[in-house]
Amino acid sequence: MSVQRKYEREFVRTFFTSPTAVQGEDDSAKMIRSAAGLRGIQAPDVWVPDNEDATAPSMRDEGARNIIDVVAEHGADFPGEIHPRVVWHRDDAEKRLAGFEYMREIADPENGAVDHIDGFVIPEVGDIDDWKKADECFQMIEAEHGLEEGSLSMSVIVESGEAEIALNRVRDEMGKPSNTLERMFLLVDGEVDYTKDMRAMTPTGELPEWPELRHNTSKGASAAGLIAVDGPFDNIRDVEGYKERMEANRAKGMTGIWSLTPKQVEVANKAPLPPKDGTWLLEVGGGEVELVSEGGREVYDGDGVSLSESGGSYVLAIDGDEHELTEDELREELLDRTSYVPSMDDIVESMEEFEAAKEAGKGAIAMTQSATLSIDGVEIDLSKDRMWDEATYQAAQTPITLFQDVYEHRPDQHDALAEIYGSDVVERATQVGN
Incomplete structure (x- = not known):
């Protein structure tokens, strides 16, 4: 069965989250206001104003309003895609209702932000029926606000064994008349909560590597025509470790990675691109x-x-x-x-x-x-x-296809790419294989 994709990007390198409301600040929206101003190589492919784990529960109502205000003001000029993360939980109806209400408020055309919102990120999903519940929330929001069906994409964070098993069912469920799961965009690993759900332990208390999860997410994305993204790399000072993680991921077909700082965004934006020198x-x-x-x-x-x-x-x-x-x-x-x-x-x-x-x-x-x-x-x-x-030839084309995808969707990075490779190489790289 062929599924009609709802998005244009073939690759996502960077998934950057920022708190939507910071307690004790004159401007509680300072973090997302700063993120909205990122440009060029420091700006992510996907920006995630995070109204879930990164924002205190007591601040989430204000966080939703901050998303609306900042995106309405700055969203048109932001060079990447904007996908807020809202609360959700496979076992908690109250959280699912709260997530629905936040999406409903943010997507209301009268609030002025939805024209710049590409979709929403749903955390803590469970089995495939839970994915369908989230999808139905999207359907109701689009219907209520007069938005085109499927215009809001849905990304999920794989943080449980249930969600990992669901990866094998996404391809078969997408495109059925009873759902609009064609709106699916990103499959994102959340190794911290996944470790908790699996009741896993290590002697040092460090997170396990979970190479199987990353492989399964990449496989699920490949089968369903989606994009796989690895979870956060918490040691933000370990640049070499971050690069090694990305290199191991790319060998599994997973190009994207979660970024916690603009510096990580810059590193992750550059890492998948072919090197300047052999x-x-x-x-x-x-x-x-x-x-x-x-x-x-x-x-x-x-x-x-x-x-x-x-x-x-x-x-x-x-x-x-x-x-x-x-x-x-x-x-x-x-x-x-x-x-x-x-x-x-x-x-x-x-x-x-x-x-x-x-x-x-x-x-x-x-x-x-x-x-x-x-x-x-x-x-x-x-x-x-x-x-x-x-x-x-086809195998060699993958890094060039990535480069061409970046060049098409991130014109704000054209100058940086020309500076790295030279204008002649960039010009030839955009033409070869077409």
Whole structure:
């Protein structure tokens, strides 16, 4: 069954939440007022004025009014999408009613905000019947306010075992006459409440990694044509840990991640994009070491590998073993231990070359990667051939499709992208594959 999607974005990199009302401040809306002014690389793809966990229960009525005031005033100029989070709970009818009333108030056209509201985020959902309850609330709000059916998208936060199981049923339920679940947009992991619901414990009290949850959310999103987003990374100072988490997520097909600060937004906006410069990696000690480009050579500068040459014979010491090798044997050993991370320009150039070959009637071509490695001053030339066919081309296209999606929906980031890659590469990247 084919489901008609209600949104245009193919990718979401950043899901940024901010409290809707802060107690003890002259302006309780200061946090969302500040967030509404974010632009460029610091502005998220999806901004979530958070009238649930980030806002004290006693402040949520004021928080809903703040959403209306700030979005009505600044929403037209905000470069990303706006999806407020309201209260909800699978086991609590009072919270579901409160969530309905908040959405109803915020979406009232007379309040001036709904024209800039793209949808709402529903937390603490349960099984698929609970998702349908939330969807029916959207239907009633749209009907009452004369809004087009499905115009408000619905995103959910997966925070329970029930919700995780429901991920396997979304695809079958979407598009049935009895619901409008085609309005679904994001599937967002909420690992904190999920840990509580699962009654999970670790010796240190830290959250488990939950790679299975992230995989299942990504799988559910892929099956239903939705977008998967990882939960918050609480250690906001651990930039490298945040990047590593995102890299692991992307290997699961999950591009987006929750961002708690504008700095995290900036990091998460950049991380999924192809790198500006290509990088050679050398496998050492079970990990990969980035080589340094110097004067046309790729230089290893570390203590884990040593290489010497005498009379055409080489001695390579690596991972605690010493090998005496001929030049060809050394080259094969290093070829097995090296890999290349292509730059944006590399990917675009390879795609352009394959497109030209396909136009000329060729179904597959060989792409060559070459480099001169330098270890302890000893140099060796490496060359790798990789066959490109249509499947390889399609796989390589994913990061370019992401870039094109960003370029189309975030014109406020055009200058930053040109500064990173150069105008020529940006221009070619927007055209290749079309």
